Each structure stands twice: as structure tokens, then as C-alpha cells.
Amino acid sequence: MWTGHLQKRMKRLLNRTRLAAAAATATLLLWTTPFGAAAAEKIAVFPETPYDGYIVYESLIVFWAAIIGLVVILRMKLKEIERTQSLGADREDKDAPLLE
């Protein structure tokens, strides 16, 4: 009788364990399975690691520094050309003596 009672309890425990395992599996499945298109995994379109992201942003700052530097150089060069043009020094003198 005692053994029968123990068997009954063991059976109940097993059923409960099975139920809990089934519920856990279902929850896990619901977590990992996307609900149609809306839940589809987003594709990373930018480097994911913080280190790579940092390198990209740092490169962007260096790139802008280079652009600003080049623009400043071009601006200075243009100013110099305009100054030369205003003096008329850019025009070729046909009668200038040629140095051999």
C-alpha cells in the first residue's frame, strides 16, 4: 500500500515535470521563432562591435579634417592666383627676352 502511494506520487511528479518541460520548451520556441515578417531578424548594416564602430567614427573625423585642410589649401591657392591675375603677371609677354 505504501509502495502504491509512493508510485502514485512519483507518477504525479513526473507528469508535472513533463508539463513544466513542455511549457519551457514552448516558451523558448516562442522566443526564438519570429512571428512572420515583422519579427524577422534585422540585418546589421553597420559594424556591430563597439571597437569597429569607434574606428569608423574616428575615420570620419579624420576624413573631414582632410577635406577642410584641402579646402583651405585650395582657397589660399585661389587667392594667390587672383592676386597674380589682378597684377597682370599671369599674361605672357611675347616680347620678353628668352634666357638660354
Place this chain on the structure above:
Amino acid sequence: MNCPRLRDWLEERYDIEGIKGIALSKFVPEHRHDIWYYTGGVTLFLFILQFLTGMLLAFYYVPHVDFAYKSIIEIVTKLRMGWFFKSLHHWGAQMAILFLFVHLFGTLLMKSYRKPRELVWVTGFVLLGISIFFGLSGYLLLWDERAFAAVRVATGGAGAFPVVGGFIKAFLRGSIDVTGETLLRFYAFHVAILPLVTLALIGLHLLLVQFHGMSVPPSLEKEKLREVPFFPNVFYKDLMIWLVVLGVVVTLAVLFPPEIGVKADPLAPPPENIKPEWYFLFLLQTLKLFPGSILGMNGETIAILTVSGAILFFFLIPFLDRRSARGERSPLFTWIGVFYLIYFLVMTAVGFLS
């Protein structure tokens, strides 16, 4: 040139001094509206950028219905800097079309289309149309659900055109619906046919601009304007603007890389609240204004015909604006230009917000 032997070798065969003379003899007038001259140069620069980034992407893209989407993901996720070049190509396209519109409305409002520059307008206008088709064909290559739905709507709209609509639709799709055939066709357009036509038209457009010289707005035509040599003065200014534009495009590409949507499924319903690219929004909003049926006729056909008529009128402005051609003031066409611009801006904004 610091290579005397190479210089001598070239000069022996070609008229280098003559070519240099042509470059140095080009002069550009200086006035308060001359900023508009640079919009064409910026557009050309962006086209060059598109050609370069497009060539890089073409090395890895697979134009097949089963592999197109996968190859895009591989470009973005597996290739070193692939995400950057794809994003640069995307933002370069947006900026190129934006500057094309700016250049177009600048030309319109400055009356630069007037006699004898009608063909400059015609080649520029055709280039704009081709660029928009470039955008549409490139969009489908992503083969995601948004691109698929957009191309289905666009080719369906072309099909509503009377008489030739059916043929245009079938020609573009290559099938009864948007399928792998359409993808292959759009790929051929995007990487072979359109670039060739674009190169030829850009060449002709630049040749015509060189031939006619820079146009001066009618209000300044009687003034004595100072002229500066194109090389090096204007060329240096062009370079500065190009550098800044490059910086802006690269920044946009880094900060806002375009998302990749869900793979296209021909059997799935179109996604909700789908919007086309921004340069199609004014067209879409215009089509929405028309009811399904007008006096027993198909509303969509009437809408397509109305829009086509408005675009045709816009295209023919240089030939209709007789007063400008005679060198007189033509406020009517200025107001028409302003109306087109405001309509475009308002409808695009409404499309964005709705």
C-alpha cells in the same frame, strides 16, 4: 609638366598647346546668381561617384532571383567595407537626383534654356528621366518586399497609359508580373544600357555647354559683367564644392546606412503604408488626387495622361517661351516655373507626412 621626355613625345604627336589653349580660353561670367553654375558640376561629380561605387558593387552582386537578396546581405555583412560602399551608392543616388532637380529648377528660373540653348535643356531633361529610371532599376536590385511592391506599382502605372501602356509594362517586366525576368532586365538597364546612354548624353550636354558658353540671366544680360577664366579660377571653386559634397555623402553613408528589408515574396500581400523613393512621392500624391472613375472613364488612365501632359509641357518650355527667345522678359513662364517648384515641394512633403 615635369617630364620633358614624355611632354616632347606627346607634343610630337598631338597638338597639346592647342588643347591647353582651348582650356585656358574658356571664361565664365561672375554675377550674383553664378552659384547656380556649380550645381551642374556637383551633379557630374555625383554621377562619377555612382559609376565608381556601382562598379565595386557589381563585382559581388548576383542578378538572379534566388541569390540577389542573399548577395546584398553578403555585401553588407561579410565584405570588408561592403556596407559602406553600398550605403555610399545609396546616398550618392539620392544626392545626384536632388542636385539634378536643383540644377533643373535653377536653369528654369534663370531662363538658361532660352534660344540658342534649347538642346542643352533637352539633353539635361532626358538625363533627369534616365536618372530616375536608374533609381527605380537600382531599387529593384535589392529584391526586398518594398522594392518589389514599388516596381510593381510603377510598372503597373506605366501599363495604364493608353495604347502603348501594355507594351511598356510587358517590356519592363518581361513577364505578366514582376519576376526574376524583371530583375534581370532591370539589372541590364542599370549596369549596361543606362550607363551607356548616360555617358553619351553627358558628353553631348557638356559639349553643348562648351559650344554655347555659360548663360547669363536676362536681368543681367545688359550689364557689363566681369569674366574669370574657367581654369584655374572656376575649376578650383568646383573642386572645393565637390570635396564638401563628398564629405556630406560619406557622412550620410556612415550615419544612416540604408536598412535591408524582408526578401521579396511575389505571393505575399504588399507591406502596409509603403512609400516609394522621395522623388516619386509627388507623382504618387498626384495620382491619389484622382478618383477611380471620371465621367465613366478609368481615373488612373486620366491621371497618368494628365501627369504626362504636365511633364511634356515642362519639357517643351524652351520652345513655348517665345518672349525669352526674343530676349524679352517673360514673367508668365517664371510663374509657371515657380508653380511647378512649389507643387513639387508641397506634394513631396505631403507624401512624406501622410
